[in-house]
Amino acid sequence: MLAAHRLRQQAHSLQRALSCWCNADPAKLSGASPGQAYNLVNGKWHMPAKSKTIPDPMNGEPFIKPDEVEPFVRSLQAVPKSGLHNPLKNPERYTMYGAVSARAAQEMGKPEVEDYFTRLIQRVAPKHDAQARAEVVVTRRFLENFSGDQVRFTARSFSVAGDHAGQTSSGHRWPFGPVALITPFNFPLEIPALQVMGALFMGNKPLVHVDHRVSLVAEEFLRMLHACGMPATDVDMIHGSGKTVGRLLMQARPRSTLFTGSQRVAEQLTADLHGKVFLEDAGFDWKILGPDVAEPDYVAWQCDQDAYACSGQKCSAQSILFVHENWAAAGIEQRLKALAAKRKLSDLSVGPVLTWTNERMQAHMDRLLQIPGARLAFGGRPLEGHAIPACYGAMEPTAVFVPLQQLLSPEHFPIATTELFGPFQVLTEYKDEELPRVLEATERLEAHLTAAVVSNDPLFTQKVLANTVNGTTYAGLRARTTGAPQNHWFGPAGDPRAAGIGTPEAIRLVWSCHREIISDVGPVPQGAALATT
Numbered sequence: 289m290l291a292a293h294r295l296r297q298q299a300h301s302l303q304r305a306l307s308c309w310c311n312a313d314p315a316k317l318s319g320a321s322p323g324q325a326y327n328l329v330n331g332k333w334h335m336p337a338k339s340k341t342i343p344d345p346m347n348g349e350p351f352i353k354p355d356e357v358e359p360f361v362r363s364l365q366a367v368p369k370s371g372l373h374n375p376l377k378n379p380e381r382y383t384m385y386g387a388v389s390a391r392a393a394q395e396m397g398k399p400e401v402e403d404y405f406t407r408l409i410q411r412v413a414p415k416h417d418a419q420a421r422a423e424v425v426v427t428r429r430f431l432e433n434f435s436g437d438q439v440r441f442t443a444r445s446f447s448v449a450g451d452h453a454g455q456t457s458s459g460h461r462w463p464f465g466p467v468a469l470i471t472p473f474n475f476p477l478e479i480p481a482l483q484v485m486g487a488l489f490m491g492n493k494p495l496v497h498v499d500h501r502v503s504l505v506a507e508e509f510l511r512m513l514h515a516c517g518m519p520a521t522d523v524d525m526i527h528g529s530g531k532t533v534g535r536l537l538m539q540a541r542p543r544s545t546l547f548t549g550s551q552r553v554a555e556q557l558t559a560d561l562h563g564k565v566f567l568e569d570a571g572f573d574w575k576i577l578g579p580d581v582a583e584p585d586y587v588a589w590q591c592d593q594d595a596y597a598c599s600g601q602k603c604s605a606q607s608i609l610f611v612h613e614n615w616a617a618a619g620i621e622q623r624l625k626a627l628a629a630k631r632k633l634s635d636l637s638v639g640p641v642l643t644w645t646n647e648r649m650q651a652h653m654d655r656l657l658q659i660p661g662a663r664l665a666f667g668g669r670p671l672e673g674h675a676i677p678a679c680y681g682a683m684e685p686t687a688v689f690v691p692l693q694q695l696l697s698p699e700h701f702p703i704a705t706t707e708l709f710g711p712f713q714v715l716t717e718y719k720d721e722e723l724p725r726v727l728e729a730t731e732r733l734e735a736h737l738t739a740a741v742v743s744n745d746p747l748f749t750q751k752v753l754a755n756t757v758n759g760t761t762y763a764g765l766r767a768r769t770t771g772a773p774q775n776h777w778f779g780p781a782g783d784p785r786a787a788g789i790g791t792p793e794a795i796r797l798v799w800s801c802h803r804e805i806i807s808d809v810g811p812v813p814q815g816a817a818l819a820t821t
């Protein structure tokens with residue numbers, strides 16, 4: 289972390305540089321000076337009627353105060369199903385959003401703005417500078433991608449010749465109109481920013497809710513968009529608790545909701561909103577190390593990053609590593625152990641776990657260690673010498689080895705494949721002839737988000753890829769499970785509710801539906817052609 293005085297200097301130069309859109313100062317957020325979150329409805333920022341203080345993840349001091357739902361319900365209900373724009377209505381808004389994106393990208397390209405968002409992210413969701421900065425950079429690049437005419441190109445229609453003169457059919461991407469966007473704590477900027485822009489590009493009015501522990505960051509992003517020309521009434525934002533938002537949505541009945549978060553809430557929202565949802569839910573992400581051992585330093589480094597960067601709090605984090613016996617013989621476990629030992633609280637390469645306490649993580653480990661043949665590969669102890677409050681977890685990067693046969697048994701499979709959203713992974717080992725059993729394990733998993741096949745053997749990768757479904761799968765020696773840049777699709781597969789983020793295809797899928805308009809203007813047929821049939 290930077291020294292407080294340097295942060296304060298940055299905040300001052302930022303305010304000079306930024307036409308003063310920023311409203312939160314990461315250097316000043318503290319128990320003595322808590323930040324205040326504001327709701328946005330119909331273009332006006334409001335102090336919420338009720339407030340809740342959020343404990344600072346680094347020392348437990350209450351440092352953010354985040355519900356009234358009626359105005360939000362009315363605001364969403366006032367939006368027509370045909371949206372704020374569509375190919376036939378207010379088309380100039382497509383280029384307006386191209387211009388907003390261009391200005392926002394320029395703003396985020398300023399070093400002081402990049403630093404500002406990086407520090408703000410780190411304050412509410414402590415992670416290494418490189419991890420927090422990557423969110424800012426990906427968001428800026430996304431905005432660059434959708435500058436100029438790219439918004440209207442993304443919403444492009446197509447046309448097919450008809451059966452007779454005067455007839456053509458055109459397929460359009462149509463907005464849903466009133467929509468909702470719910471995102472979790474772990475990517476306070478990137479997920480809400482990319483999704484809210486996608487919703488807006490396609491002509492919707494989104495109600496945004498970001499986990500209340502980190503929603504200050506998305507609030508600042510919206511303030512920046514206002515300064516970059518986004519109409520203030522285009523987006524509503526509500527802080528507060530998830531339960532309140534759930535109730536709000538049942539009243540407001542958005543035409544579609546994009547939810548990113550846990551499987552439990554995803555299923556509840558599916559039922560409550562009668563299936564009108566797109567989901568980016570839990571990940572139990574696997575990596576298979578193939579038989580061809582090469583570049584062990586690199587592969588081990590990538591495994592460590594995938595499992596433990598952001599303290600394992602990425603939906604794409606490596607949850608299970610299937611190790612070919614050749615990699616076991618090459619000492620991959622020892623390499624992972626050595627790399628994990630380098631992680632430290634002082635640079636946030638390991639840090640607070642926001643949704644699992646140490647007791648819960650310990651109980652999960654204990655349960656796994658009861659499986660016959662299971663053993664603690666490394667880690668397993670609480671972090672020491674810190675002031676992280678007990679409502680959050682603080683655990684060493686940890687790996688538990690579970691034998692493949694036991695892992696596959698009906699008794700142990702559910703617990704061995706439960707996502708622990710913290711610095712934790714399961715290791716297991718297989719031989720050539722056991723590859724079908726590894727594939728059986730991937731088949732039996734419920735979540736199909738990211739996966740990696742680490743091998744440059746084309747027949748091996750072909751076999752694995754042909755028999756699996758994960759929505760974002762990396763293959764090759766450099767394969768990873770984490771990485772949701774702006775240049776490729778990121779999202780689960782194997783579920784009709786599966787959403788995506790970042791690319792034109794993801795935006796079209798999640799934030800628009802297909803509408804076919806068949807134009808049939810004549811000339812009309814005459815005489816015998818009008819026989820009754």
Ligand SMILES: NC(=O)c1ccc[n+]([C@@H]2O[C@H](COP(=O)([O-])OP(=O)(O)OC[C@H]3O[C@@H](n4cnc5c(N)ncnc54)[C@H](O)[C@@H]3O)[C@@H](O)[C@H]2O)c1
Nearest residue numbers: 471472498499530531533534549550553568569570571603
């Ligand atoms: N697939 C992805 O792209 C992706 C990305 C990030 C995180 N995740 C997943 O998110 C999970 C971690 O986040 P979490 O445990 O804090 O998730 P969570 O489901 O508890 O919360 C996610 C969001 O839902 C809101 N929420 C909670 N209850 C709600 C309700 N009844 N109605 C409406 N909204 C409600 C929360 O306020 C929060 O904003 C992990 O399972 C992780 O894999 C998935």
